[in-house]
Amino acid sequence: MIESRLLPKETTRRPLKKTNRMSFFDDLPFWHAVLIFLIFIWSGFVRSGLGFGGAVLSLPFLLLVHDQPLIFLPLVSVHLLVFSSLTIAQPIVVAGIKAGNWRLDTNIDWLYLRKILAITIVPKLLGVFGVISLPSHVITNFIFVIVLIYGISYLLNRQFVSNHPTLDLIFLLLGGYISGTSLIGAPLIIAVMARHLPREKLRDTLFALWFILVSIKLAAFAAAGIDLQWWAHLWLLPAAGIGHILGLKFHRYSLQVEPKRFMQFIGAALIFVALAGLWQTSVAAS
Numbered sequence: 001m002i003e004s005r006l007l008p009k010e011t012t013r014r015p016l017k018k019t020n021r022m023s024f025f026d027d028l029p030f031w032h033a034v035l036i037f038l039i040f041i042w043s044g045f046v047r048s049g050l051g052f053g054g055a056v057l058s059l060p061f062l063l064l065v066h067d068q069p070l071i072f073l074p075l076v077s078v079h080l081l082v083f084s085s086l087t088i089a090q091p092i093v094v095a096g097i098k099a100g101n102w103r104l105d106t107n108i109d110w111l112y113l114r115k116i117l118a119i120t121i122v123p124k125l126l127g128v129f130g131v132i133s134l135p136s137h138v139i140t141n142f143i144f145v146i147v148l149i150y151g152i153s154y155l156l157n158r159q160f161v162s163n164h165p166t167l168d169l170i171f172l173l174l175g176g177y178i179s180g181t182s183l184i185g186a187p188l189i190i191a192v193m194a195r196h197l198p199r200e201k202l203r204d205t206l207f208a209l210w211f212i213l214v215s216i217k218l219a220a221f222a223a224a225g226i227d228l229q230w231w232a233h234l235w236l237l238p239a240a241g242i243g244h245i246l247g248l249k250f251h252r253y254s255l256q257v258e259p260k261r262f263m264q265f266i267g268a269a270l271i272f273v274a275l276a277g278l279w280q281t282s283v284a285a286s
Contacts, residue, residue: 025232035065037239043076044243047083049250054080055183057266060147060273067281069131069139069182074221074228076183077214079240084207086244107204109197116193116209119169120176124213127180128220141281143182148274150187154267160191168192179213186210 028036039061047054055076062072088108131139153159162168171188179185190206197205221228 025229032065033235036062037236039065040075040079040236040239041243041246043079044083044240045247045250046243047080047240048244048247050247054083056147056150056186057270059143059182059184060270060277063140063143063277064273064280067140067277067284068136069143070136070221070226071229073131073183074218074226075232075236077218077221078228078233079237080183080210080214081218082237083240083244084211088204088207088211107201108208109201109205110208112193112196113205113208116172116189117212119172120179120189120209120213121216123173123176124180124216125220127177127182127185128217129180130177131181132220132224132226137281137285139181141278143184144274144277144281146178146182146184147270148278150184151267151270151274153187154263155271156267157264159263160187162191162195168195176213180217183214183217 025033039058042061043054043058046057055073059069059072059076063069066072160171162171171192175185175188175192177185178188186206189209190202193206193209194202218228
């Protein structure tokens with residue numbers, strides 16, 4: 001178990017706000033920095049490889065290093081903005097170079113995207129308000145419980161599936177709220193979108209949705225005075241970039257096969273990490 005005692009006691013109770021003192025990462029032990037670097041490689045890999053999971057498949061590992069969600073959520077958010085933009089823009093740029101004809105021709109289903117945004121925007125805002133106002137240990141436990149549920153579904157190969165308009169609405173509302181609190185609402189939203197979109201349009205439409213929702217979240221963080229950890233991007237963006245390149249290769253492979261075994265492995269890892277995290281927070285509270 002990785003025990004986190006990196007910050008003075010008085011600063012671990014609430015999220016880091018903008019101040020003149022050193023950033024959390026300035027005092028980071030070397031081996032913790034190595035772990036965080038590797039986790040962000042993993043984050044970039046699953047984000048571009050699967051079209052989701054940059055937060056849900058990395059945030060629990062980060063919280064084992066240090067159990068302050070608002071230290072890592074701004075970093076994950078900015079990475080998502082950067083690499084979702086690159087993923088959407090890359091085929092446009094490549095096609096433009098080859099054909100000499102630059103057009104905004106993407107795999108995004110803009111009409112369906114507007115429909116999803118209309119449903120998820122209000123619960124998203126409520127979730128953002130919750131992550132800013134609630135105590136850190138409540139958000140941490142909430143994240144681990146949601147991750148545990150996801151892990152069990154992946155391990156048993158029982159991913160969330162929606163087959164009715166009412167269930168679509170419930171999944172989108174819950175997914176929007178969970179995304180607002182912790183950026184891990186993707187599996188619920190995907191359960192709906194995967195039923196209505198062809199596979200070749202799903203990933204890019206998801207990235208466009210994440211871009212808009214995460215922009216709202218970052219704007220709320222900035223307005224609330226949350227430290228966005230800008231200096232940490234100098235060494236963590238390259239880590240996510242390495243993972244992004246590897247993930248693009250995996251995505252091309254995954255379009256030809258159903259990576260069920262890979263997702264079961266992910267599920268087992270998430271269950272372990274979620275249980276370890278819940279145990280760690282319970283010990284810290286006692």
